[in-house]
Amino acid sequence: MDETGFLRPPDPTDDTQRLYEEDIADLGYVMNLTRLWAHQPATSDGLFDLMRRSLADHGITPRQRAVLVAACASAFGDSYCSLAYGTRLADAAGEQTAAGVLRGDDDGLTGVERALAGWARKVARDPNHTGERDVQALRDAGFDDTQIFAITVFVALRIAFSTVNDALGVRPDAPLGAKAPPAVLGAVTFGRPVSA
Incomplete structure (x- = not known):
């Protein structure tokens, strides 16, 4: 069951159709993860709304957001989001910089972006081992406490x-793998393989 991971396709409803049509309008195809989250469209809508609101009005740029997700997803071992946001980061910062972030090498990033990537990895790998020094690194990079909370x-x-995507076996879409720059694709050596 490649398209929806380990679950059967959800029953068709107006809300599942809306999710599919949004993907087709944006991407030209329905993402595998959308087929999974179509089991609970309201939960999907709520989660994405919460993610948007968590960073709204906190001065986080799209490039910084790509750094956060690429660093977090790769540290967590999620190939799907690593490919998606590695590709976005490659568009914004260059293919080699994006591949570096996915491998844990932040040389191509600004000092502020390095602080974000480092924090995202620590939260993803072992949040119980963060400390005041880690938070101070974000303050030193120019973030206030409200921004640090939002991040x-x-x-x-x-x-x-x-976690939901990975646990239920959703694989990165074939078009996503085809669109990823070679260095980004080569850096994602973890997680589930790209769909056939």
Whole structure:
């Protein structure tokens, strides 16, 4: 069951059709993860709304958001979001920089972005071992405590999203794998393989 992972396709409803049509309008195809989350469209809508609101009005740029997700997803071992956001980061910062972030090498990032990537990895790998020094690194990069809270909530929500996708066997879409730059594709050596 490649398209929806380990679950059978959800029963068709107006809400599942809406999710599918949104993907087709945006991407030209229905993502595998959308087919999974179509089991509970309201939960999907709520989670994505919460992720958007967690960073709204906190000055986080799209490039910084891509850094957060690429660093978090790769540290967590999620191939789907690593490919998606590695590709977005490649568009914004270059293919080699994006591949580096996915491998844990932040040399191509600014100091602020390095602080974000480091924090995202710590939250994804072992949140019980973060400390005041880790938070201070974000303050030193220019983030205030409200922004640090927002960034942490966003990363935690991304982990929740990835956990559901990974646990239920959803594989990255074939078009996503085809679109990923070669260096990004080569850096994602973990998680579930791209769909056939």
